[in-house]
Amino acid sequence: MAMLKYNPFRPNNIITPGMFVGRLEEINAIERCLFQAKNGNPQHFLVQGERGIGKSSLLYYIKLIADGRIDVPNIGRFRFITASIDLGGCQTQMDIVRKLGRGLKSALSERDVVKNAAAGFWDWLTNWEVLGVRYHKEDGEPDSEEVCEELVGRLSALCRGVAGEIDGLLILIDEADRPSAQAGLGELLKMLTERLNRAECFNVVVGLAGLPTLLGRLRDSHESSPRLFHTLLLEPLELDERKRVVNIGIKLANEKNQVQTTITQDAIDFLAELSEGYPHFVQQFSYSAFEHDKNNEIDEEDVGESAFKEGGALSQLGDKFFNEMYHARISSEDYRRVLDAMAEHGDQWVTRKKIIAESGVAEANVNNALQALKLKQIIIQDEARRGFYRLPTNSFAAWINAIRAARAKSDALLGAGFNG
Ligand SMILES: Nc1ncnc2c1ncn2[C@@H]1O[C@H](COP(=O)(O)OP(=O)(O)O)[C@@H](O)[C@H]1O
Ligand SMILES: [Mg+2]
Known part of the structure; x- marks a missing residue:
């Protein structure tokens, strides 16, 4: 068994004063x-x-x-x-x-x-x-x-x-x-x-x-x-604050562990981008990348794979935060593409027309998907205006966006671990 290392990131706990940022x-x-x-x-x-x-x-x-x-x-x-x-x-x-x-x-x-x-x-x-x-x-x-x-x-x-x-x-x-x-x-x-x-x-x-x-x-x-x-x-953390969380974590780890861990600038940037500033996400993606790394140098692939793989960061977050939504998303290809298109707009209102254009899904299927997702309370329909829809929270959008970004950089796709 490889040498165990202390992992400084805390996705499931309030922050320690030493790692508190912003x-x-x-x-x-x-x-x-x-x-x-x-x-x-x-x-x-x-x-x-x-x-x-x-x-x-x-x-x-x-x-x-x-x-x-x-x-x-x-x-x-x-x-x-x-x-x-x-x-x-x-x-x-x-x-x-x-x-x-x-x-x-x-x-x-x-x-x-x-x-x-x-x-x-x-x-x-x-x-x-x-x-x-x-x-x-x-x-x-x-x-x-x-x-x-x-x-x-x-x-x-x-x-x-x-x-x-x-x-x-x-x-x-x-x-x-x-x-x-x-x-x-x-x-x-x-x-x-x-x-x-x-x-x-x-x-x-x-x-x-x-x-x-x-x-x-x-x-x-x-x-x-x-x-x-x-x-x-409270708003999402700024880019430099997210990076600071990662850097502080690595520093804390190196103070405790005999084996030193480094992280590439690309990996830090990717963690900051994936999280879209949600501190919980920063902690989870960082925790998973730290665990996944085998050669004591965390790089972009470590981040992508550990996010995407089965039991990785994205499914941890999905289970905890977006349970219903997570299952709906993987239950149908049309739902997935409709949600992906909406996530590009965060939690802002999007017109049905735009969703049809951007998702590449046929109009009748978009209509069905919107109805079903609305009934499941996974998306919200504007009561005042016809044909306007949005995701309930920005963090849900961030999670969906992260699935795509992580998949693009992950070899784990071959094993199709996480059903993104
Ligand atoms: N200012 C911060 N800097 C770094 N990490 C943070 C910060 N605030 C929260 N976190 C981390 O984000 C996660 C969620 O924080 P928490 O305080 O439980 O959020 P909430 O109470 O809003 O759900 C925890 O893992 C925590 O360690
Ligand atoms: Mg709380």
């Missing part, structure tokens, strides 16, 4: 939010972006900044207490409040100094959680508004108790788009922030992250709740 504007904006809160004028923020664009990684990086584990130029070190929760699996408002309580509890338990100052809050949280569970079992749900009211009261007492010791409290809520509008996250946040204000507790910051549907969800829950937040939209 997002400077967003980080600056959030640092300003924290700075304002520290000085008694809290600004809340909301990060939106497609899956795999780096929301959870950004929140983690922000936590390190807020906790004072990363220095901030011109400010020094923040001393916030950060509670990180995610709302996957939360169906009711009470589920959300409960997660919040648990998140606060574990954040406090990380800081002994504060835990002493917060003994009252701590005891209450402990009891409250037990109560919550018992209510849940016997008498149905407790009233989340009541519990929230109590929570805010205790929270502001806590913040006053530890003033001077810390800068404030940061509540990070990931996957905030997951609960339905009925769970009332918008309403809850509106209530929470208003009550904190009334209690003159001005150093609590709430940061949300979720899919681009998040703002709409909040609005459906409470019309004015989106206005609480400074909003940030």
